[in-house]
Amino acid sequence: MTEVETRRLLKAEFIRKATLEQDIKIINRNMERLTKETCILSEQLENQKLEKKWCFDEFGVRTQPDPHTESLRIAGHLQEQPDMTEDVLAVLRQRKCSLGTETAELERKLQAVMNTKLAT
Secondary structure (H helix, E strand, O other), rough: HHHHHHHHHHHHHHHHHHHHHHHHHEEEEEEEHHHHHHHHHHHHHHHHHHHHHHHHHHOOOOOOOOHHHHHHHHHHHHOOOOOHHHHHHHHHHHHHHHHHHHHHHHHHHHHHHHHHHHHO
C-alpha cells in the first residue's frame, strides 16, 4: 500500500469516525429531549387522572370548577367590586395554606399506611 493510499484510507476513517461521533451526539440530544417530553407528558397525564378522580362524578359531570373558569369568575367579581381585592387575596392565601396543611397531613397518613404495608 502506498503512502497516498494510506493517507486516503486514514482520511476516510477519520471522516467516518467524525460522522459517527456527530450521529451519537444527535442521538443523545434526541434522547434527552424525548426523556424530558416523556416526563412532561407523564406529569400531565397524572394531573388529568387526579382531576378526573376529584373533579368529576361517576357520570362524568364536573363537580368542581376548573381553575380557568374559577379564576375568570373571581376576576369578574373583582372587576365589579375592586375594593374587595385585598379580601379575596387574603381568602386565597388562607385557602392555599389550608390546602398545603391538608396535603401534608394526607401525605403523612399515606406514608404511615405505606410503612404499615411494607412492614407486613
